[in-house]
Amino acid sequence: MTALLSPAEVGQAAALLRDGALVAFPTETVYGLGADAGNARAVAGIFEAKGRPHFNPLICHYPDAAAAFADVHADDRARAVAARFWPGPLTLVLPRRPDCPVDLLAGAGLDTLAVRVPDHPLALALLRAVGRPVAAPSANRSGQVSPTTAQHVLAGLAGRIAAVLDDGPSAVGVESTVLDLTGAGPVLLRPGGVPVEALEALLGRIGRPLPLAAAAATASLRSPGMMLSHYAPGLPVRLGATAVAADEALLAFGPALPGAAVVWNLSAAGDATEAAARLFAGLRWLDAEGAAHGCRGIAAMPVPEAGLGAAINDRLARAAAPR
Numbered sequence: 001m002t003a004l005l006s007p008a009e010v011g012q013a014a015a016l017l018r019d020g021a022l023v024a025f026p027t028e029t030v031y032g033l034g035a036d037a038g039n040a041r042a043v044a045g046i047f048e049a050k051g052r053p054h055f056n057p058l059i060c061h062y063p064d065a066a067a068a069f070a071d072v073h074a075d076d077r078a079r080a081v082a083a084r085f086w087p088g089p090l091t092l093v094l095p096r097r098p099d100c101p102v103d104l105l106a107g108a109g110l111d112t113l114a115v116r117v118p119d120h121p122l123a124l125a126l127l128r129a130v131g132r133p134v135a136a137p138s139a140n141r142s143g144q145v146s147p148t149t150a151q152h153v154l155a156g157l158a159g160r161i162a163a164v165l166d167d168g169p170s171a172v173g174v175e176s177t178v179l180d181l182t183g184a185g186p187v188l189l190r191p192g193g194v195p196v197e198a199l200e201a202l203l204g205r206i207g208r209p210l211p212l213a214a215a216a217a218t219a220s221l222r223s224p225g226m227m228l229s230h231y232a233p234g235l236p237v238r239l240g241a242t243a244v245a246a247d248e249a250l251l252a253f254g255p256a257l258p259g260a261a262v263v264w265n266l267s268a269a270g271d272a273t274e275a276a277a278r279l280f281a282g283l284r285w286l287d288a289e290g291a292a293h294g295c296r297g298i299a300a301m302p303v304p305e306a307g308l309g310a311a312i313n314d315r316l317a318r319a320a321a322p323r
Helices: 007-018 040-050 065-069 076-085 121-130 150-157 196-203 212-217 272-292 309-320
Strands: 003-005 023-025 032-036 059-061 090-095 112-116 163-165 177-180 187-190 248-252 262-265 297-300
Touching: 003 007, 007 023, 007 032, 007 121, 007 163, 023 121, 023 150, 032 040, 032 059, 032 121, 065 076, 076 090, 076 196, 150 163, 150 272, 177 196, 248 272, 262 272, 272 297, 272 309
Parallel strands: 003 163, 023 163, 059 112, 090 177, 248 262, 248 297
Antiparallel strands: 023 032, 090 112, 177 187
16 A cells, blocks of 8 residues: 655655655655665666666755765856756756765666755655655656646555655646756756756756657666656647647647637646646646547647746657657
8 A cells, every 4th residue: 555644744754765665755846756766676666666667867856955966076067056946946967976875776877867956845854854865756657647746646656655745736847957967068958847048047058958769769868758758648649739629638728729628728828837837737637538538639739938838848749759
């Protein structure tokens, strides 16, 4: 059985993690599936519970920048970015230190590690109580829609993990931005909760990653979240919809197109921040309601690329990828 823990039971959640169990916990982005990052069996348990490809690295979570930078080499760029955006929805990929205690499986055997400090009071309290790095991808079965509530976690992982620490819905609703600082120039590996424009204001021009198809074909990915078919509901997703059929479910943005069997509006006002927070819940709802109404697929209206729109479109492109 998977226990549902209240915020007052954060000490129990920390004890489970220290004992090698898997515990899902809230962050400002989505719910993460946590394990003691230095415990090889616990880290392997994440891959088993999620059915996650072993070459896709995990993000390690820390209570503060000092703890994170004890495990990786941080240059001036990393320290400047951390000072501006941590705690927050930003992950930095940096070279591992030789004495880094994080198990190699958590980093997919790479010489780098993805680290972040979440901006969520309960997550930070949990990390302080554990006293060790916590590896935590999103708390869902691999390739399925990421969870933004404890109920979403239980829908996919009940009976596969020890507990879920419940603190209500996630505020941001899409995963963290992933920034690679291992090379001469910064490279955006995954758009997310921190818009790339905000990072470029601090660092200057930021390079872009391989196209999705090329990244998916790479044997060792540099970042979490670079699988091609990912965040995928059961119904096929059609992008860029300017019209919708009566046998389609509609993922709307702004004024909804007429004629759909069922509709989930990410933001009637066209607000990308609201849309990001509602994205994964909307895909889950449309998948279930669309199937119940006999829909043949989900039609997604266009979302502008600016700000969090880039992260939303990245997730939708993965949801629509062939699988």
